[in-house]
Amino acid sequence: MSTKSIKDIQNALIAAGYDVGVHGADGDFGRDTIGAVKAFQRAKGLDGSGVVGAKTLALLFPGEQARVDSIPPWYANLMAKRGLHENLDNKELTDYLKSDGQALGDPSKLPWCGDAVQTAIALTLPDEILPSNPYWALNWVKFGVALSEPSLGAVLVFQRPGGGHVGFYAGENAKNYFVLGGNQKNSISIAPVAKAQCKGIRWPRTVPLPRSGKIEVTSAQEALDNHAMV
Numbered sequence: 001m002s003t004k005s006i007k008d009i010q011n012a013l014i015a016a017g018y019d020v021g022v023h024g025a026d027g028d029f030g031r032d033t034i035g036a037v038k039a040f041q042r043a044k045g046l047d048g049s050g051v052v053g054a055k056t057l058a059l060l061f062p063g064e065q066a067r068v069d070s071i072p073p074w075y076a077n078l079m080a081k082r083g084l085h086e087n088l089d090n091k092e093l094t095d096y097l098k099s100d101g102q103a104l105g106d107p108s109k110l111p112w113c114g115d116a117v118q119t120a121i122a123l124t125l126p127d128e129i130l131p132s133n134p135y136w137a138l139n140w141v142k143f144g145v146a147l148s149e150p151s152l153g154a155v156l157v158f159q160r161p162g163g164g165h166v167g168f169y170a171g172e173n174a175k176n177y178f179v180l181g182g183n184q185k186n187s188i189s190i191a192p193v194a195k196a197q198c199k200g201i202r203w204p205r206t207v208p209l210p211r212s213g214k215i216e217v218t219s220a221q222e223a224l225d226n227h228a229m230v
Contacts, residue, residue: 004066006033006076009052012060013040028080029073030123051207072153072207075168078120078180078188082224085187086112093188099123104135107183113137116182117155117166121204128206137164141200150177150201151210157200158193165193169201170224171217178223190220 004012010025013036021032034050042048044059057066071079084093086107097103097115100122104115118134131139141157150156150169156177158165167181176192184191203209217223 002061002064002066004057004061006073009033009037009060013037016040016060027076029076031126034073034124034126072168072210073124074120074204075153075170075180077124078116078168078182081188082180083187083189086183087186108186111137111163111183113166113181113183114140116188117168120168125204125206128204137166138199140166140202143200143202144205145203145209147201147203147210149213151203151212152215154210155200155202155204156193156198157202158197159199160197164199165197167193169215170220171215171222173216173218178217178220180223190223192220 005027006029007025007027010020010033013020013033014025018036018040019032020036021030037052037056038048038050040060041056046055081096084096086093090106090108093107094103097107097112097119100119104110104112107115114135114137117140118130121128122130128144131143133139138157138159140155143155147154150172152169154169156167156169156179165181167179167184169177170180170190171178172195175195177195177198178190179193180190182188215223
């Protein structure tokens with residue numbers, strides 16, 4: 001059985017005559033690619049959910065036994081921007097945070113972890129209801145639906161002295177969650193956050209509940225190395 005990446009899916013959509021956006025097969029599962037998936041699904045008599053499952057894969061790759069990387073598209077979207085720094089890459093980071101049509105402001109002057117989460121979800125899940133004032137991290141505690149345990153891409157909400165923090169679950173050890181998020185050492189990165197500070201584990205309402213569970217890792221680097229193999 002072959003594993004298909006986002007780029008593979010985009011190339012198959014392009015070959016079938018569907019527009020995935022001006023950047024083509026760039027590996028970014030954004031609005032244009034989701035729109036192409038929905039259009040393809042509807043044309044083939046499927047429900048047009050935008051989620052690439054077994055039936056969609058069978059139609060995109062006829063004659064193959066294929067599965068898709070089980071990386072949530074919002075996680076993949078933010079992961080593609082990993083390393084962008086609020087000072088060193090201010091314009092590129094600011095352009096990304098504005099790419100969903102709105103943004104909090106200059107990331108070098110404002111806390112932007114909520115903006116990063118909001119942007120990744122808004123770009124990849126256009127039908128998802130976002131929290132009121134998604135830039136305030138603690139408002140994500142009522143987002144979507146609650147999970148009893150985290151899974152790759154789950155939204156983790158933390159309360160810390162002076163405010164909160166929000167990001168996506170990338171793994172864990174005994175004491176920490178490893179979080180893919182913004183405003184972590186002034187950049188988009190994977191960083192440890194104490195489990196004791198976690199106030200909520202949430203999942204988008206418009207996406208089927210995850211089948212996988214917790215990912216045990218020993219470091220942020222292992223979480224980074226491991227994400228593509230989940």
